[in-house]
Amino acid sequence: MNVYAGTARVDVEALARHRGLDMTRFANLLMKEKTVALPYEDPITYGVNAAKPLVDALTPEERDRIEVVITCTESAFDFGKSMSTYFHKLLDLNRNCRLFELKNACYSGVAGLQTAANFVLSSVSPGAKVLLIATDISRFMTEEGGEGLTDDWSFFEPSSGAGAVAALVSDQPHVFRIDVGASGYYGYEVMDTCRPAPDKEAGDADLSLLSYLDCCEKAFMEYQSRVEGADLAHTFTYLAMHTPFGGMVKGAHRNIMRKVAKARPADIDEDFDRRVSPSLHFNQRVGNTMGASTLMAIASTIQHGDFDEPRRIGCFSYGSGCCSEFFSGIVTREGQQRVRAQGIGDQLNRRHSLSMKEYDELLATNHLVKFGTRNASMDPSFVSPARRVHGRETLFLKEIKEFHREYEWVS
Amino acid sequence: MNKDDILELIIKHAREVLPSLDDRALAGTDSLRDLGANSMDRSEIVMMTLETLDIDMPLAETIKASNMGELAALLADRKAGTPA
Numbered sequence: 001m002n003v004y005a006g007t008a009r010v011d012v013e014a015l016a017r018h019r020g021l022d023m024t025r026f027a028n029l030l031m032k033e034k035t036v037a038l039p040y041e042d043p044i045t046y047g048v049n050a051a052k053p054l055v056d057a058l059t060p061e062e063r064d065r066i067e068v069v070i071t072c073t074e075s076a077f078d079f080g081k082s083m084s085t086y087f088h089k090l091l092d093l094n095r096n097c098r099l100f101e102l103k104n105a106c107y108s109g110v111a112g113l114q115t116a117a118n119f120v121l122s123s124v125s126p127g128a129k130v131l132l133i134a135t136d137i138s139r140f141m142t143e144e145g146g147e148g149l150t151d152d153w154s155f156f157e158p159s160s161g162a163g164a165v166a167a168l169v170s171d172q173p174h175v176f177r178i179d180v181g182a183s184g185y186y187g188y189e190v191m192d193t194c195r196p197a198p199d200k201e202a203g204d205a206d207l208s209l210l211s212y213l214d215c216c217e218k219a220f221m222e223y224q225s226r227v228e229g230a231d232l233a234h235t236f237t238y239l240a241m242h243t244p245f246g247g248m249v250k251g252a253h254r255n256i257m258r259k260v261a262k263a264r265p266a267d268i269d270e271d272f273d274r275r276v277s278p279s280l281h282f283n284q285r286v287g288n289t290m291g292a293s294t295l296m297a298i299a300s301t302i303q304h305g306d307f308d309e310p311r312r313i314g315c316f317s318y319g320s321g322c323c324s325e326f327f328s329g330i331v332t333r334e335g336q337q338r339v340r341a342q343g344i345g346d347q348l349n350r351r352h353s354l355s356m357k358e359y360d361e362l363l364a365t366n367h368l369v370k371f372g373t374r375n376a377s378m379d380p381s382f383v384s385p386a387r388r389v390h391g392r393e394t395l396f397l398k399e400i401k402e403f404h405r406e407y408e409w410v411s
Numbered sequence: 412m413n414k415d416d417i418l419e420l421i422i423k424h425a426r427e428v429l430p431s432l433d434d435r436a437l438a439g440t441d442s443l444r445d446l447g448a449n450s451m452d453r454s455e456i457v458m459m460t461l462e463t464l465d466i467d468m469p470l471a472e473t474i475k476a477s478n479m480g481e482l483a484a485l486l487a488d489r490k491a492g493t494p495a
Binding site (some may be wrong): 022024028029190204205207209210211213214251254255258 | 452454457
């Protein structure tokens, strides 16, 4: 698996101050930076830049065994045409391939992972691989006369990031071996957060938080009822959870440890530092990547944990609306070596730091690439240093011609 | 435990989570949001109160309460066994 988190970032505390938010309780949200999508970046550029190193490392024979491409997203720019078709073309894959896209808010990445795993487990095409790409971005736009971001909702601006996680799912798991059948899922209809119109996020932050906390407990209880001997405090060396912001994970961990494991407060803090904090590093620097967030938490755990011996990670995904799942998998030293070889931490360090002036200019420019754009040419001179930060070929959006998106490699 | 006792409990937990409240007088008509509690703080106060009262209910159901008094009434009904 690999993570791609763009070319530009902003310091979220600086942004929150810039917006005049109440900073007295800001620290307990545990946020540091977020990736900001530039106009010439979209969910395709994020996804391709995440998947390219994985696909390039395959032999031609192995590449031809990619028989499914699943895109997991809530940031698509077309209601019909799937982003998997763009990934398929830009990564030059075999045409005997299923291409589709999957949406369920922040649960999409794990829904895709389980769909991929079930395809592999079904053995209907032995040896076939699935390319899973979870990719999401948020673009905030300033509009004249528009209603301002107010109250707690304003915390969604500092927390909403952009990024993608790509993974190859096959019967040869080198990085993360899913515990087959060990899944507790829990979902019900709730109107917490949503994207009810193109480029518009709406919702009730409180309700979403409370629903996440409820689901975390219920999904784990279901996991426990299906997995004999499973125990929240001892079965998992690490826990990786969907991370809208670090503070929410801390709250959910505290809640389930108190209710399910009957742990004492001092022990809960120690447990959080030991078992949960390795999962937070990437998400704290990228922001909420929605469908990619749980997979990013897993990648961060693999990067930062101790895997000298094989260890089990307990994973929790929550997507508004809502559906959630608690599942688990095993990581070995080889898995950690493979994730570390991708150099994800260095990639995050190389991102261009946007000034508040650049950031505000971006918000005024974002309508150029809003949903439904028929024709547009991207301006490569906008925050141009960002385009070469990675020192390797990076895909960017070049133009939109009659709704078709055309891309270019820049090195 | 009646509604007033539960309100006292909510206020006690609010003071623990929000040290800035100090000795400020608080009433049922105060909303936690207006007192400076963000989403995380509010959920924490609700969780602590449910735990103290030994009530097991979906946290999402507490969203209906718009101030501490309404929250106390909702939890009192739940404690008494009548659905809110």
